[in-house]
Amino acid sequence: MRQRFGPAAVAFLSLLAFLREALPQTPPAKKLADECGTRPVVGLKTGPRIVGGHDAVPGAWPWQVSLQLYEIGLGYIHICGGSLVSNSSVLTAAHCTRATMNPALWRVVIGLHHLVKHSSHTVKRRVKTIMVHSNYDTNTYENDVAMFQLIRSVKFNDYIQPICLPDTAVLVKADYPCFITGWGHTKEKGRGKLVLQEAQVDIIPLSLCNEYNWYGGRITWNMLCAGSATGHVDSCQGDSGGPLMCYFPNISRFYLIGITSFGYGCGRPRHPGIYVRAPNYRKWIDKHIRAESTTMNFHCLLTLLIICWIVFHIGL
CATH class of the missing domain: 2.40.10.10 (Trypsin-like serine proteases)
Known part of the structure; x- marks a missing residue:
């Protein structure tokens, strides 16, 4: 004999089905961690505008x-x-x-x-x-x-x-390849590129970057310098906010090391690009990602309470 459902039960099941489709589905944390920092389309293979760069391949x-x-x-x-x-x-x-x-x-x-x-x-x-x-x-x-x-x-x-987020104690070794990307200008007072640009950069020691004929002590521990001493490779206007990432060969993943911030001109000798030192902000980043998850959970709870209220009144 088939089970028969009353109007309240039918309404409840319909609302649950709607809720399943309407609410965003967030992958579990483990899955997110497993997927970060990989490039399924191209793997590690890449070349050295971003100043001094070249076109990235799709999916890079x-x-x-x-x-x-x-x-x-x-x-x-x-x-x-x-x-x-x-x-x-x-x-x-x-x-x-x-x-x-x-x-x-x-x-x-x-x-x-x-x-x-x-x-x-x-x-x-x-x-x-x-x-x-x-x-x-x-x-x-x-x-x-x-x-x-x-x-x-x-x-x-x-x-x-x-992209993977580094811990505060992350150590980028000299032989780890690091890259910048963006659609910004390819030269100072130039124009941006329609195709995403990529370039390999060197991480420059803070002590060197702060010398008087470089940035003269302006660069703090929350920042880092990357590019080249000669200025041949650099980020520029329009690249701001984009990633400075390094490849960690021991775990075969890319990590976000910096966020493109500012610089004196573009591609000038002894004035490389300045980036936010991303590992220093791991707690801030995690806090705001969790805040978003908490907000979503609150919205889910509120929606369920509304559903229960509707079902209760339909059943009266």
Whole structure:
């Protein structure tokens, strides 16, 4: 004999089915950790505009995103880069938000190679919230860190992957290859590139970077220098917020070591790019990723309470 359901039960089951489809599905933490820092399409293989760089191949940097701002009459314009660190969180530079903190005017484009010619792998997401480090200093660029939370999470695939976040005690050895990427200018006072650029860089000791004929003591322990002493390789305008990443051969993964922050000109000798030292902000990053997860859980609970209230009144 078939089981018969009353109106209240039918309504309850229907609402549960709707809830399953409507709420974002967050992968378990273990799965996220297992997937980070890998490049399924190209593996490690890469070459040395970003100044002094060249075109990246599609899928080479699956955590690289474009942060785009809506301008009347122009549509969405690329402003900064960013790094996907979870399926709903993008890490970038705080100074990228100086035009506006209104999330409704921003979008994040993921799985992107060409800024204009989007592929089937390209995903666009609106922004729910923007969080800037409370101690960000607009004059010195100290604590130049921000996080964009997406309205809807993304699914990881060969072209969309999160980058690994380093612990505070991470050690980048001299033989670990490090790279920068972005759609920024390829020379000072130049123009950006439509195709994502990549370049291999050297991590430059803080003591050298702070010498009087370099940055003269301006660089703090929360920053790091990367590029080349001669200026042949550098980040530039439009690359801000993008990743400085290093490959750890012992575990075959890329880690986010820096966030593109500022520099004196582009490609100038003894003035390499300055990056936020990402490991110093691991607690801040984790806190805001957890805050997003907590908010989602609260919304789930609130929705379930509303469902129970509706079912109760239908059953009366």
